Amino acid sequence: MTDLGKSTVYQIYPKSFYDSNGDGIGDIRGIIEKLDYIQSLGVDYIWCTPFFLSPLNDNGYDVENYLKIHPVFGTMEDVEELIAKAEERGMGIMLDMVFNHTSTRHEWFQKALAGEKEYIDYYIFREGEEDTPPTNWQSKFGGSAWEYVPSLKKWYLRLYDRTQADLNWENPKVREELKEVIRFWKKKGVKGFRFDVVNLISKPAVFEDDFQGDGRRFYCDGPHVHEFLKELVRDTGIKDMITVGEMSSTTLENCIRYSNPEEKELSMCFNFHHLKVDYKDGDKWELMPPDYRKLKSLFEDWQTGMQKYHGWNALFWCNHDQPRIVSRFGDEGKYWKESAKMLATMIHMLRGTPYIYQGEELGMTNAGYQDICQYQDVESINYYDIMLKAGKGREEALEVLRQRSRDNARTPMQWDAGAYAGFSKQEPWIALAGNYQSVNVENQEKDKDSVLNYYRKLIALRKEYPVIQKGAVAFLYPEQEKIFAFRRIWENQELFVINNLSGQVVSMEDGITCEGKYLIGNYPVKKEWNQLEPYESIVYLKERI
Ligand code: GLC
Numbered sequence: 338m339t340d341l342g343k344s345t346v347y348q349i350y351p352k353s354f355y356d357s358n359g360d361g362i363g364d365i366r367g368i369i370e371k372l373d374y375i376q377s378l379g380v381d382y383i384w385c386t387p388f389f390l391s392p393l394n395d396n397g398y399d400v401e402n403y404l405k406i407h408p409v410f411g412t413m414e415d416v417e418e419l420i421a422k423a424e425e426r427g428m429g430i431m432l433d434m435v436f437n438h439t440s441t442r443h444e445w446f447q448k449a450l451a452g453e454k455e456y457i458d459y460y461i462f463r464e465g466e467e468d469t470p471p472t473n474w475q476s477k478f479g480g481s482a483w484e485y486v487p488s489l490k491k492w493y494l495r496l497y498d499r500t501q502a503d504l505n506w507e508n509p510k511v512r513e514e515l516k517e518v519i520r521f522w523k524k525k526g527v528k529g530f531r532f533d534v535v536n537l538i539s540k541p542a543v544f545e546d547d548f549q550g551d552g553r554r555f556y557c558d559g560p561h562v563h564e565f566l567k568e569l570v571r572d573t574g575i576k577d578m579i580t581v582g583e584m585s586s587t588t589l590e591n592c593i594r595y596s597n598p599e600e601k602e603l604s605m606c607f608n609f610h611h612l613k614v615d616y617k618d619g620d621k622w623e624l625m626p627p628d629y630r631k632l633k634s635l636f637e638d639w640q641t642g643m644q645k646y647h648g649w650n651a652l653f654w655c656n657h658d659q660p661r662i663v664s665r666f667g668d669e670g671k672y673w674k675e676s677a678k679m680l681a682t683m684i685h686m687l688r689g690t691p692y693i694y695q696g697e698e699l700g701m702t703n704a705g706y707q708d709i710c711q712y713q714d715v716e717s718i719n720y721y722d723i724m725l726k727a728g729k730g731r732e733e734a735l736e737v738l739r740q741r742s743r744d745n746a747r748t749p750m751q752w753d754a755g756a757y758a759g760f761s762k763q764e765p766w767i768a769l770a771g772n773y774q775s776v777n778v779e780n781q782e783k784d785k786d787s788v789l790n791y792y793r794k795l796i797a798l799r800k801e802y803p804v805i806q807k808g809a810v811a812f813l814y815p816e817q818e819k820i821f822a823f824r825r826i827w828e829n830q831e832l833f834v835i836n837n838l839s840g841q842v843v844s845m846e847d848g849i850t851c852e853g854k855y856l857i858g859n860y861p862v863k864k865e866w867n868q869l870e871p872y873e874s875i876v877y878l879k880e881r882i
C-alpha cells in the first residue's frame with residue numbers, strides 16, 4: 338500500500354515541460370531527460386497529463402485512442418523508457434485517464450456517427466429537432482452542452498468542447514472498455530492514475546432543464562458514481578495503487594466516500610472550492626479579490642471533515658487549469674519570494690498528499706499576455722468572445738484572461754535565462770512568461786535561499802516527520818482573517834504552523850511563542866513575535882518526552 342502521507346506528487350504538462358527534439362513542443366523524451374531534476378526535488382510520483390493520440394483540441398483531454406501515443410509527444414517505447422527510468426530513480430508514473438468523454442475522432446464515436454447502434458449506446462445521444470436541444474445545460478467551455486448530428490437526427494451530450502463527447506457509463510460495455518485501458522497501462526508498470534472529472538460520469542436517468550444553474554447539479558456526484566468507481570477499481574485491481582479523482586463542484590460528503598479506504602474507491606480527491614474564493618458570485622470570469630475568511634473556513638471544513646471520517650485530501654494550489662498561485666494569492670513584486678514560500682508552506686504542512694505543478698517550485702508567475710493572439714486555450718478563446726458579446730471592453734476582457742486563463746499555467750517551463758528559457762531550441766508552441774531571465778531553474782539551483790530549495794526542504798520534512806504525514810490537524814486564530822495557522826499532533830510530536838496570508842505586517846496582540854525546534858520559515862528565526870512580517874511563514878516542532 339502506498340504511503341499517502343509520506344508522498345509528494347509532481348505534475349507535468351508534457352507539452353510545456355521540455356522539448357527534446359526542437360519542434361517547439363515538449364515531449365516524453367524531454368521528461369526522460371529531466372528525470373534527474375525531478376528526482377532532485379525528492380518527489381515520489383510524477384503525474385503526466387495526457388499524451389495519448391488526440392486531435393489536441395483540448396491539449397490531449399480529447400482522447401482519440403487511449404492505447405496509442407501522439408507522435409508529437411513520442412512513441413510507446415519512450416513511455417516504457419520513462420516508466421523504467423523513473424522507477425530506477427524511485428519514482429512512479431501516474432497517467433491521466435480521461436474517462437468522462439472521448440474525442441469525437443475516437444473510433445467508437447466514428448462508428449456511432451456511421452449509425453452503428455451498438456456504438457450510439459456508447460455515448461449520450463437523444464432524439465430531437467435541430468433547434469431544440471434536449472436540455473438547457475451549458476458546456477463548461479461556453480454555449481450549449483448538446484451538439485446536433487443531422488444525419489442521425491440526434492443530439493449528443495458534450496459537457497466540454499464539441500469534440501469531447503460524453504461517454505455513457507450506464508452501458509456496461511463502456512465500463513468494460515475503460516477497464517481494459519486501465520489493465521493495459523497497469524501492465525506497462527505505471528504506479529497510479531489520475532481520473533479526469535470523474536465525478537461527472539454518472540448522468541441522471543431523466544434529463545431535465547435546469548432553471549437554477551447550468552445543469553451541473555444533475556450530474557456532479559451523479560446517481561451511480563460510487564458504484565461505478567467501486568466496480569472499476571475492483572475489476573482492475575488498482576485498490577492499492579495511488580489514485581486521485583478530479584472532482585468538479587463536489588461535496589465533502591461525497592469526497593469522504595470517494596477516498597475513505599473502506600469504500601475501496603480512490604486514494605484521494607481534488608476539489609476546487611478553495612480556488613473559487615476570488616470568483617465573484619461563483620463566476621470564474623468576474624474578478625474579485627480573494628475572500629480570505631472563506632479560504633480559511635473552507636480549508637478548515639475540508640481538513641477536519643476528511644480527518645473525522647477517514648477521507649484523504651490531495652493538497653494543491655496549482656495545476657494546468659489554474660492561474661499561478663503566486664500571482665493569485667501572493668505577490669509578483671516585492672514579496673514574490675516570501676509569498677511563494679508562504680503559500681508552499683501552507684499546503685505542504687497540511688493533512689493530505691501535496692501536489693506540485695511544474696514551475697510552481699520556482700514561483701513561476703502568470704503569463705502576462707498582452708494580446709488575444711497569444712492565447713491557445715479553447716476555454717480562454719471561447720470566453721473572450723463570450724465576454725465581448727456580454728458587453729465587456731477588449732482591454733477588460735484581456736485583463737480577466739490575464740488573471741483567469743488556463744494558459745497562465747501552460748507557458749513553457751523556465752529552465753534557464755537563455756533563448757526560449759532553455760525549454761526548446763525553437764519558438765515554443767505558446768509564448769513564454771516575460772520573467773524567465775530571472776525566474777528559472779539555473780538561477781535557483783545556485784541560490785540556497787531560493788523558492789526551489791525551499792520546496793525541496795518541505796518535501797524532505799514530510800518524509801522525515803510522522804506528524805506531517807499523519808498528525809491530526811486543528812486550526813488556530815479563527816478570528817484573524819489574514820492568519821492561517823494550525824497545529825498537527827502525532828504521538829509525542831506537535832507541529833505548529835503559522836502563515837500571514839497578507840502583504841501587510843499583522844500584529845499579534847498577545848504575542849506568539851514558538852517552542853521546540855524551528856523547522857522552516859521564510860524570514861530570519863526569532864523566538865517571540867508581536868507581529869508577523871508580510872507573507873511570513875513559521876513552522877516549529879515540539880517533541881514531548
Ligand atoms: C479537466 C482537465 C481539463 C480538461 C477537462 C476536460 O478539468 O483538467 O484540462 O479541459 O477536464 O477533460
Ligand code: CA
Binds near residue numbers: 358359
Ligand atoms: Ca518536441
